Amino acid sequence: MATTTLVDSGPIVALINQRDSFHAWCVSRLETLTDPLLTCDAVLSEAFYLLKRHTSDGPRRLTEMIHREILVSDFALKSVAPRVMDLLKKYQDLPTSFADACLVAMAERHDDAKIWTLDSDFRIYRRHDRRVIPLIIPDR
Numbered sequence: 001m002a003t004t005t006l007v008d009s010g011p012i013v014a015l016i017n018q019r020d021s022f023h024a025w026c027v028s029r030l031e032t033l034t035d036p037l038l039t040c041d042a043v044l045s046e047a048f049y050l051l052k053r054h055t056s057d058g059p060r061r062l063t064e065m066i067h068r069e070i071l072v073s074d075f076a077l078k079s080v081a082p083r084v085m086d087l088l089k090k091y092q093d094l095p096t097s098f099a100d101a102c103l104v105a106m107a108e109r110h111d112d113a114k115i116w117t118l119d120s121d122f123r124i125y126r127r128h129d130r131r132v133i134p135l136i137i138p139d140r
Contacts, residue, residue: 004110006103007037009046010118016058022118025138040075042099054126080105095119
């Protein structure tokens with residue numbers, strides 16, 4: 001059974017930005033993953049913003065990944081907004097972003113999900129308040 005991969009903005013940016021210190025690691029991980037990679041609009045917004053600031057053609061390349069359905073936004077806030085707000089409140093002492101909370105909510109919908117991230121705060125987040133979320137994350 002294939003694992004559902006939920007992707008955070010860090011790996012997206014690192015894949016596209018060859019100067020990113022995690023570029024090689026992310027490229028090697030991508031080769032082992034089954035697409036599509038699922039994400040949410042909040043993650044895509046972060047990635048577009050960071051790529052526009054740090055690359056010349058990053059937004060175009062990200063748009064291509066979306067058009068080719070390598071990345072698929074698969075999240076409707078309306079159906080889980082109270083849960084996302086609860087997660088933001090629960091983790092308010094961390095630098096939890098709206099995108100992070102959306103990914104945790106997505107992981108709660110996909111029991112087989114792993115989150116691909118560079119953000120070590122995901123080691124603290126829990127789905128359904130108690131269950132560790134399997135991660136694809138570099139050893140630090």
